[in-house]
Amino acid sequence: MTRRTLKLGLVTMGAGGPGQHNRWLDPDIPADASVNIRWYIEQVRKAEAAKFDFVFIVDSQFITKDSPPHYLNRLEPLTLLSALATATSHIGLVGTLTTSFNSPFNLARRLASLDLISGGRAGWNVVTSGDPGAAGNFGLDEHYDYETRYGRAFEYIDVVQGLWRSYEDDAFPRDRETGVFLDPAKLHALNHKGKYFSVTGPLNLQRSPQGQPVIFQAGDSDHGRNLGAQTADAIFTHSASIEDGRAFKQDITRRAVAAGRGADDVLILPGVSIYVGDTDEDARRIETEYRRADHSFEQALGELGRSFGWHDFRQYDLDAPFPAETLEHARRSFFTQAQRIVELARKDDLTLRQTVEVLSASRGSPFVGSAETVANEIIRWFEGGALDGLNVMLGHPDQFDRFLNEVVPILQARGVYRSEYEDTTLRGNLGLPKPANIRAEAPASPTARREEPALAVS
Amino acid sequence: MTRRTLKLGLVTMGAGGPGQHNRWLDPDIPADASVNIRWYIEQVRKAEAAKFDFVFIVDSQFITKDSPPHYLNRLEPLTLLSALATATSHIGLVGTLTTSFNSPFNLARRLASLDLISGGRAGWNVVTSGDPGAAGNFGLDEHYDYETRYGRAFEYIDVVQGLWRSYEDDAFPRDRETGVFLDPAKLHALNHKGKYFSVTGPLNLQRSPQGQPVIFQAGDSDHGRNLGAQTADAIFTHSASIEDGRAFKQDITRRAVAAGRGADDVLILPGVSIYVGDTDEDARRIETEYRRADHSFEQALGELGRSFGWHDFRQYDLDAPFPAETLEHARRSFFTQAQRIVELARKDDLTLRQTVEVLSASRGSPFVGSAETVANEIIRWFEGGALDGLNVMLGHPDQFDRFLNEVVPILQARGVYRSEYEDTTLRGNLGLPKPANIRAEAPASPTARREEPALAVS
Known part of the structure; x- marks a missing residue:
């Protein structure tokens, strides 16, 4: 496999995010940015013009009057990304959706629907929710404990991916001459009965051009790292230094290989704030x-x-x-x-x-300086094995523009980052293989084994 | 209140729908219409150009290889409508979502999100699901019985509407001078504990320009009619004749008034197929x-x-x-x-x-004839108290075009139907009042009573 180029994602929560409580005060940002679809479209189109791989939407389900501004009032990721799908053409659409408070059938279906609507650009950031208050919104007296949260998450992903294999690629001949719409032998029920979930299937949606939505993961605990290493295509993390980044990437690779996956199967994408100035000193002043x-x-x-x-x-x-x-x-x-x-x-x-x-x-960014300095530092991390790409945390619009207009062209000139999209799907642009068609799959995973004997539903 | 004009909705399931198994064979329709976002956008933009009130998306959650084509492969309503939101500007976006297999918090949140994204154009068609097979996709051994389905639905709507009242209209001053983002006294928890649901709230989304999504309902059993009469803004029904329509409208009005609502509070919108020909005889030939x-x-x-x-x-x-x-x-x-x-x-x-x-x-349409005949018949039903509007079931594109180009202009010329949208919200165009702000509400409903003593969440 040829060396992948650097991947870029845009993390946005409207105006503000962790540590950005007062971002809404900035007159260059709409004060209602977190619920302003025009603002989202504008930012995401900028990222798309710069050939970003994806936009990444974070989430939460519980608030009190003391919650930070960006929690209080925010668009739900699936509806937001679906709205962005018809306002964009190439950028990937990655939503944070919790395995703790969605049913796997609905989640599989809505993500598959987004994937079809967008022509194969959907991604799912799998989280288990770390906010105990959210449990009360879903009929629970308290949130699941750590073991249960991750036990559910492993099984949940297995169920969702199984549902995404309900139809084979060529299940719909839609042949007007013969009148054959569906080839019924290419529709498969799931009939999953596990510790936490029982789901018969099949899902009522065909496969998308990228086969299945791309799996992102962000948890950093031991179970979280295993979940990412075993199931994810890409991991959203935080790295304070190149050494931290390298150690994290090596740890994930080790866990992935131990689980029978390839060393290049999981992309490591730290979330970073970037500050660009006329000089390094100017950039540090801006950051401060x-x-x-x-x-x-x-x-x-x-x-x-x-x-x-x-x-x-x-x-x-x-x-x-x-x-x-x-x-x-x-x-x-x-x-x-x-x-x-x-x-x-x-x-x-x-x-x-x-x-x-x-x-x-400690929130200080490792990517602060002139455009040249920032580009050099990104390339040093990338070539030094500390990351496969960056999740750029949307900061001030002026800073985002400087990154796009000053840093990205240097990355492109150095051949580290694309100048044109390679593909129309998120998976294709990330350099990830399309998941095999159900019939071509070796019965390697428990799900695949479970599906082999399953007959077409009657 | 001034006399309302006729309301028009477009019911589409891609190509095909009940009794339209072979619609996909028609070369004028994409064979993959049910998952083709471009096709949906094209049809909905046509309806919007003709000033339709809304597009209405039906749904189902379970298939077998014997399911009709339009069941086998269809976009999920919330994702589809969110994608349509950014491709349209005025038309209402009504989705069928079941109270049996969605959590009320997620449903309230996603609909509120669609409502904000679309600038106040969201509608919810409340159903309880009549397909027992769907239960297996949601961890149930069998579907809820009739009493439970409707018991849950009544409580569910109460919870969802309560969540939609989490913020008062003016909860977000977002005042850059004073630095006040939220007025915390205008955020209210729900703290609902009922027979079927326990939901603390509050919802993390502000109210939309129309206050709350519009409630549609379609069930025709005794409990279904009560649910519609007591909670819905509009009812999707089927009427074979003007007498049927009138009897249904009178029955719903009687139930609504008995529940303390106004006689005009519930719009009756039968779903109809329409066949337009050069002459009445030509239209009957086309229908056949x-x-x-x-x-x-x-x-x-x-x-x-x-x-x-x-x-x-x-x-x-x-x-x-x-x-x-x-x-x-x-x-x-x-x-x-x-x-x-x-x-x-x-x-x-x-x-x-x-x-x-x-x-x-018996599926024969009562609206078959020349454009003049069809327009006259619609006006006769409308003025005869048998309907407040029509849900036009999308048939052949040529027939939809004839309805738009030949029948709609007559309805407009007769002053029965609008030539321009009156409002930017669905509620406004339907002539429905915006639900009162929480503080202005009399504690008339159980939910309102429950909320009155609730303090701002701490």
């Missing part, structure tokens, strides 16, 4: 200014709660040692992240105030 | 030809099974009396419809073959 404007200490204190099930840290003495007992609140939330924060505070004997400050400072 | 081409006796026999949970009637002697014992299979399906078929056969001692033939013949 934007980050200072983006959120206050109070807001950072609030956002600290996210990994701890949105536990309210305002109740503690800011100048007392970090309250490590709060880790208990993270049990059904982002426990791995919370654990790292508690460790960090313990190691250096930090107060709560210091912990918030250190975490804010 | 199309109906003959649309399905064979074998296909009509298969479709008879729909009301009986897709029971296979091919196993019975065609020339023996209609097998009335099959009614048992309709218990968790469209029981009222099945009951009517059994009654029909019993009354006239029909064989199975005769029953299929009589049912096929």
Whole structure:
């Protein structure tokens, strides 16, 4: 296989995102950007003009009056991406959808529908939801525990991919001469009965031009990494340094190979903020200014709660040692992240105030400088085996424009990044193979084995 | 309130629909129309150019190899309508979504999202699903019984509308001077705990320009009629004659008034096929030809099974009396419809073959003739109190064009139908009031009462 080029995704949550509570104050951004379809279309068309691989939509399902602005009011990923599908032509459409609070049949069907509507550009970012409050919106007294969340996720992906194999590629002759619409031998029920799910199938949708939506994954715990290594086509992560990135990529590759996959089967795509200035110093000044404007200490204190099930840290003495007992609140939330924060505070004997400050400072981007500096750094990470591409976190429009107009042309001139789309599908542009047709598949996975003896439904 | 004008909706399932198994054979229609977004956009833009109120998407969740073509492979309504939202500007977007197999929080959120994306054009056709096979796709051993299906539906609508009232109209000042994004006193949790659902809320989406999506309903059983009369803004029905239509409208009005609603609160919109010819005789010839081409006796026999949970009637002697014992299979399906078929056969001692033939013949449209004849008949029904508008079932493209180009101008010239949209929202065009802001509401409904004491979530 020829060397892949660098992949680029755009992560947008309207105006703002983690650490960007005040982004809506910027007069260059509509204050209602998170529910403004025109704004989304404008940003995504810019990314498409620059030949980005995909736009990536994050999600959440629970709010309180204390939630950050970008949580309070946001378009649902599936409806948003479907609306973007008819306003774009080549860019991939990746939505965050939780395995904890959607039925697998509906999710499989809606993603397959988006995939057909977009001509093979759909992607699914698989999450298990780290917000315990969301459970109450779905009839649960409390959120699933960690083992259950991931047990469900593994089985869930298996079910969804099984449903996506309901029809073989050539199931619909639609031959007007012979009057044959469907070849019934090419329709397969799933008849899945597992620990968590029971789904008969088949799905009432043909395969898309890319075979199946592309699977993204973002969890960073041990189970999360296994889920990504075993099932995902691409992983959305965070890397503070080239060494971090390389270690993460090696860890995922090791887990993927151990699961019988190829070393190149999983793309590693860290999410990054990028700051471009006239000079390196100018860029650092811009970063400092934007980050200072983006959120206050109070807001950072609030956002600290996210990994701890949105536990309210305002109740503690800011100048007392970090309250490590709060880790208990993270049990059904982002426990791995919370654990790292508690460790960090313990190691250096930090107060709560210091912990918030250190975490804010650690958000500093490794990609800050003149266009030349940023391009060089991206290429160094890419060629150094620390990433396969970047998920560019949409910042200030002016900065996004500078990245597109100044950095991207350098990446293209160096032959690292495309100047034209190679394909019309997301899978094709990412350089991923189209999943084999059901009949051509070796019975390698449990799902494939389960499907082999299944007869066409009667 | 001034007299409303006639409302028009377009019902489309790609190529084909009930009784239209062979529509895909027509060379003027793409054979893959049911999954062809370009075809949908083309039809819906035609309807929008003719100032139709809405496009209406039907749905189903279960197939076998014997399912009619339009069931086998179809885009999911929410994703399809979201894709149509950005390809249109004024037409309403009404999707069929079942209360039996969606969680109310996800459904409320996705419809609210579509409503915002489209600028206030979303509608929800509430169904409880009459296909027992669908249950197996959602982890159930069998479908809910009739009482449970409707018990859930009543509570479900209450929950969804409650979630749609999470924010007051002016909850988001987004004031850059004062830095106030949200007025937290205008965010309300739902805290619903009912017989079937437990949903805390609030929903993470602001109200749309039309306040809430418009509620459509289509069930025709006793509980179905009550559900429509008590909760719906519009009812999709079938009427064979002006007398039928008038009786249905009076029945719904009576039930609505008994539930404390106004006599004009529920629009009655029968679904109709329309055949336009150069003369009345020419139109009757066209109808006969199309109906003959649309399905064979074998296909009509298969479709008879729909009301009986897709029971296979091919196993019975065609020339023996209609097998009335099959009614048992309709218990968790469209029981009222099945009951009517059994009654029909019993009354006239029909064989199975005769029953299929009589049912096929009864599909004859009351709106067949020259453009003048069809327009006159529509006006007669409208002014005679038998309908508030029509759901035009998309037939052959040539016939749709004739309706748009020949019949609609007559309706406009007679002042019965609009020449320009009155509003940008579906609710506005249908002449329905915008649901009151939460604070302005009298605590009339159980939901409103439940919400009054609810505090802003903490």
